[in-house]
Amino acid sequence: MKIPKERLEKYRNIKREFSEEEYINIHPIQRGGVLTEEAMRALIEFGDGYSVCDFCPPKEARLDMITRPPIRDFYEDLAKFLGMDYVRVVTRCREAIFIAFKMLSKPNDYVIIDSNAHYSTYLAAELCELRIKEVPNNGYPEFKINLEAYVDKIEEVKKETGKLPSAILLTHVDYLYGNLNDAKIVGKIAKDYNIPFILNCAYSAGLMPINGKELGADIITGSGHKSWAASAPTGILAINESLKEKILARSKISGDITKREFKNKEVALLGCTVMGAPLITLMASFPKIVERVEKWEEEVNKTRYLVSELERIEGFKQLGIRPKLHTLTHMESESFYRVSLNHKRKGFFLYEELRERKIVGIQPGLTKHFKFNTYGLTWEQIKYVRDAFFDIAKKYNIEIH
Amino acid sequence: MAEWLGGGLQTRLLGFESSPWLHGDLMISEIKESINDLIKILSILRKKAPFHNLDENEKKELINILEEISKRINKIKEEIIKK
Numbered sequence A: 001m002k003i004p005k006e007r008l009e010k011y012r013n014i015k016r017e018f019s020e021e022e023y024i025n026i027h028p029i030q031r032g033g034v035l036t037e038e039a040m041r042a043l044i045e046f047g048d049g050y051s052v053c054d055f056c057p058p059k060e061a062r063l064d065m066i067t068r069p070p071i072r073d074f075y076e077d078l079a080k081f082l083g084m085d086y087v088r089v090v091t092r093c094r095e096a097i098f099i100a101f102k103m104l105s106k107p108n109d110y111v112i113i114d115s116n117a118h119y120s121t122y123l124a125a126e127l128c129e130l131r132i133k134e135v136p137n138n139g140y141p142e143f144k145i146n147l148e149a150y151v152d153k154i155e156e157v158k159k160e161t162g163k164l165p166s167a168i169l170l171t172h173v174d175y176l177y178g179n180l181n182d183a184k185i186v187g188k189i190a191k192d193y194n195i196p197f198i199l200n201c202a203y204s205a206g207l208m209p210i211n212g213k214e215l216g217a218d219i220i221t222g223s224g225h226k227s228w229a230a231s232a233p234t235g236i237l238a239i240n241e242s243l244k245e246k247i248l249a250r251s252k253i254s255g256d257i258t259k260r261e262f263k264n265k266e267v268a269l270l271g272c273t274v275m276g277a278p279l280i281t282l283m284a285s286f287p288k289i290v291e292r293v294e295k296w297e298e299e300v301n302k303t304r305y306l307v308s309e310l311e312r313i314e315g316f317k318q319l320g321i322r323p324k325l326h327t328l329t330h331m332e333s334e335s336f337y338r339v340s341l342n343h344k345r346k347g348f349f350l351y352e353e354l355r356e357r358k359i360v361g362i363q364p365g366l367t368k369h370f371k372f373n374t375y376g377l378t379w380e381q382i383k384y385v386r387d388a389f390f391d392i393a394k395k396y397n398i399e400i401h
Numbered sequence B: 001m002a003e004w005l006g007g008g009l010q011t012r013l014l015g016f017e018s019s020p021w022l023h024g025d026l027m028i029s030e031i032k033e034s035i036n037d038l039i040k041i042l043s044i045l046r047k048k049a050p051f052h053n054l055d056e057n058e059k060k061e062l063i064n065i066l067e068e069i070s071k072r073i074n075k076i077k078e079e080i081i082k083k
């Protein structure tokens, strides 16, 4: 079927409305994925199709074996950087979790996850036909995961099924409150029971220093577009030697007529994964990532400063663990909610007031509470965000202490 | 045999590790370097969003980059004329 020419016009010159050059975007998912200069350049150089496959080695035709551009070296360096033995770049963190669940379990098995896990962790389990048990958090206002309760959940599964869960997963930093969990506690529990431990570092690896071995992780999952200054889709699956055979199992299938076999392909990856520009952005940003994780403390300091300033506004209260250990923040804002009740734009007033001041990323419609992330903002930008909130508070006669 | 393994088509046809064409001509490299320099300017401006208030040092830095770009564009023009 022919598509009318006029209809196609809108695809020709697509522009992002909230470009990083013109707006301060404080959406929790956006800050860690802002490209470095090197990655922006790489996008142009490697934008065409299968751009990284020009020198795919014929004897080992696999993404992780390519040396021009230096993908093989990158995988080695990335594994080292995370304190793990092997790495594969996949399309998303959720795919890494899915692969881990799939390769470690059989349908109907149990996996244990924390109750602050991202929805995609649940879906990954569902697609693998697994059952889940959630480890509870302590509720309002901290929502802190009770890490010791992993033991109770393991025992529950043992009692119910007569066997151990296939894996336990902890979200290192959750997307709801930005709570940082002490992964070592769960790592130790996993080791005691000899259960594979998946540490989901979507919001930590790439931003702060991570050493999988020190934390007791058997698998680390990460998100390039969330935390590694890379374009979507990019995810990281890092594993330790003990699970290599299971997770990176090679293909065994053969054609009944052709007898074709693909013995060097890794089944769970369906051969190759990210064969172009997104992978290259991840690689191009890597040197800066190695540098930036060392400056994590400064990033947290900026967040703590902004939180303490915003809490001067009547009715503002930071939720989650205090003081902040991560740049993703959940703020309760009762006073703005009260404004919204009588405002002609209702809950949208806050979003619109901020957008007028060139700040975006607060979910439209929310005023009672909202989330933001300050990662990578300069001090000047942090103070500008504070001033914008103060300005809005003053406009609606809300007190600033 | 390699074909049975899948992938690696280009390398099989052209020979692995042989790439004399990789080091492109001056005109192309100047075009790409100009784009890179403009990207450098964008990255600086990103840190100054939303109003791009620049101090004297920042202005100087941006102007230096722009001068580099002008030189490159002149080289590109020369190369095009030579073609």
Ligand SMILES: Cc1ncc(COP(=O)(O)O)c(C=O)c1O
Residues within 6 Å of the ligand: A029, A091, A092, A093, A094, A095, A117, A118, A120, A171, A173, A174, A175, A200, A202, A203, A222, A223, A224, A225, A226, A234, A235
């Ligand atoms: C904790 C956590 N894990 C995983 C994801 C999904 O990441 P990806 O888009 O790379 O699959 C998110 C996204 O917000 C997340 O917050």
